[in-house]
Amino acid sequence: MSLSDQAILEQLQALDRMHHLHPFTDPQAVKKAAPFVIEQAKGAYITGQEIRLLDAMAGLGCVNIGYGREEMADVAAEAIRTLSYYHSFSAVSNPYAAALAGKIAALAPGDLNKVFFANSGSEANETLMKLAYLYWRRKGRPNKRILISREYSYHGSTLATTRLNGNRPMIEDFGLDGGADVIKAISPFWYRCGGDLEPEEFGVHAAKEIEKKILAAGADNVAAVIAEPVQGTMGAVVPPQSYWPEVARICKEHDVLLIADEVVTGFGRTGNWFAQETFGFQADMMTLAKGLSSGYAPISASVVSDEIADVIEGQSGVLQHGFTTSGHPLASALALKNIEIIGTEDHVTRVRTDIGPYFAKALKSLEDHPLVGEVRVSGLIAGIELAKDKETREQYPLEANICNHVSQMALVRGLIVRPAGNVVVLCPPFVITHAEIDFMVGVMRDALDETYKAIHQS
Numbered sequence: 525m526s527l528s529d530q531a532i533l534e535q536l537q538a539l540d541r542m543h544h545l546h547p548f549t550d551p552q553a554v555k556k557a558a559p560f561v562i563e564q565a566k567g568a569y570i571t572g573q574e575i576r577l578l579d580a581m582a583g584l585g586c587v588n589i590g591y592g593r594e595e596m597a598d599v600a601a602e603a604i605r606t607l608s609y610y611h612s613f614s615a616v617s618n619p620y621a622a623a624l625a626g627k628i629a630a631l632a633p634g635d636l637n638k639v640f641f642a643n644s645g646s647e648a649n650e651t652l653m654k655l656a657y658l659y660w661r662r663k664g665r666p667n668k669r670i671l672i673s674r675e676y677s678y679h680g681s682t683l684a685t686t687r688l689n690g691n692r693p694m695i696e697d698f699g700l701d702g703g704a705d706v707i708k709a710i711s712p713f714w715y716r717c718g719g720d721l722e723p724e725e726f727g728v729h730a731a732k733e734i735e736k737k738i739l740a741a742g743a744d745n746v747a748a749v750i751a752e753p754v755q756g757t758m759g760a761v762v763p764p765q766s767y768w769p770e771v772a773r774i775c776k777e778h779d780v781l782l783i784a785d786e787v788v789t790g791f792g793r794t795g796n797w798f799a800q801e802t803f804g805f806q807a808d809m810m811t812l813a814k815g816l817s818s819g820y821a822p823i824s825a826s827v828v829s830d831e832i833a834d835v836i837e838g839q840s841g842v843l844q845h846g847f848t849t850s851g852h853p854l855a856s857a858l859a860l861k862n863i864e865i866i867g868t869e870d871h872v873t874r875v876r877t878d879i880g881p882y883f884a885k886a887l888k889s890l891e892d893h894p895l896v897g898e899v900r901v902s903g904l905i906a907g908i909e910l911a912k913d914k915e916t917r918e919q920y921p922l923e924a925n926i927c928n929h930v931s932q933m934a935l936v937r938g939l940i941v942r943p944a945g946n947v948v949v950l951c952p953p954f955v956i957t958h959a960e961i962d963f964m965v966g967v968m969r970d971a972l973d974e975t976y977k978a979i980h981q982s
């Protein structure tokens with residue numbers, strides 16, 4: 525469909541405004557302004573309404589191998605021609621899902637060897653919530669029901685995963701607050717919560733706060749701790765290196781399962797296949813989505829350790845959980861090809877040793893800007909923390925919309941970034957080049973300058 529015809533474009537925009545309820549969007553904003561319609565995407569760029577933009581967000585942090593790859597189109601066509609659909613209930617499989625489960629098990633850290641497929645990161649996390657409950661019930665410990673998540677976390681939009689999130693409005697808007705079965709611990713967000721502690725000291729402190737929550741609830745009542753290795757959506761919170769080994773130790777000591785939500789960090793984002801390697805720990809369960817197919821198809825995976833699989837599989841009785849499209853052949857074929865591309869093009873090494881360090885150094889150069897409190901980077905995910913006062917780390921009030929202003933100034937200069945409260949998040953595709961990173965940082969400096977000027981003129 526070509527949008528070069530203005531009449532067609534306007535017709536589509538009218539249909540969208542009338543009938544499309546957009547996720548994470550203010551419906552009033554859609555009423556006021558026509559939606560921006562994206563028509564094409566290739567490599568690290570998207571094009572819509574004759575505007576080409578460098579996408580420093582890889583969609584929603586998912587398009588790791590870049591947009592519009594021919595080999596992915598070929599695989600999709602072949603999979604549809606060969607097996608357009610069949611389910612995976614009742615011990616039925618298909619070649620793509622079987623091969624993909626094997627590939628994930630081969631790549632995953634330690635003994636994370638058993639894979640359950642769903643469609644989204646939210647479903648993958650909710651699957652692990654249920655599997656954690658099932659595991660403890662099968663172990664004869666049905667009281668272990670409490671889940672500990674953290675402030676600044678994001679784990680999904682389904683009814684159950686919403687309650688894990690660290691963002692209050694996401695929970696309160698639907699009246700989902702309350703309930704003693706989900707407890708929030710502090711985030712290892714040194715810049716905002718670290719006070720006078722050195723980052724590494726604070727890492728241990730934040731881990732010990734999880735231990736306090738476990739002890740207060742009673743370890744016999746706690747099923748699992750669920751956490752993102754790097755908190756992506758709520759501001760690219762990169763924890764101090766001391767944090768994760770201590771959290772893993774605490775969970776083991778108190779017999780609490782550790783769930784690593786690697787929906788964003790999986791498949792190379794932090795410079796290793798999984799962030800557990802980057803941060804030196806091993807979870808009992810992990811979730812994968814986004815980079816699993818680089819957004820070419822909706823697919824997610826919940827992966828559990830041999831020990832958990834043995835308990836769940838050790839008793840006969842149907843696993844009462846699943847989705848019509850679990851292990852979908854098309855999505856599985858695309859995920860397999862995506863993983864092959866990440867491997868053959870050696871993107872993980874490139875993120876760790878070349879493009880990641882280049883990205884970090886370039887973005888860190890913005891720390892001298894009067895609006896920038898801190899730049900945090902892990903591999904190819906970064907957060908530029910805006911500050912009203914660099915010394916005291918005071919933030920601008922959210923109502924001042926400073927971060928939205930910076931992001932808007934970047935957009936009009938051809939760059940997509942994501943405002944998250946007072947943090948500008950960048951999470952580019954792995955195919956990004958050094959020259960594109962130079963462009964990105966130049967645009968960010970201009971956008972920060974423009975915003976600083978606007979603040980001081982008003």
Ligand SMILES: Cc1ncc(COP(=O)(O)O)c(C=O)c1O
Pocket residue numbers: 584643644645646647649678679680681752756757785786787788813814
């Ligand atoms: C860490 C994390 N977990 C889970 C999710 C939910 O994934 P989905 O939007 O595919 O349901 C997201 C989405 O951004 C995420 O960042």
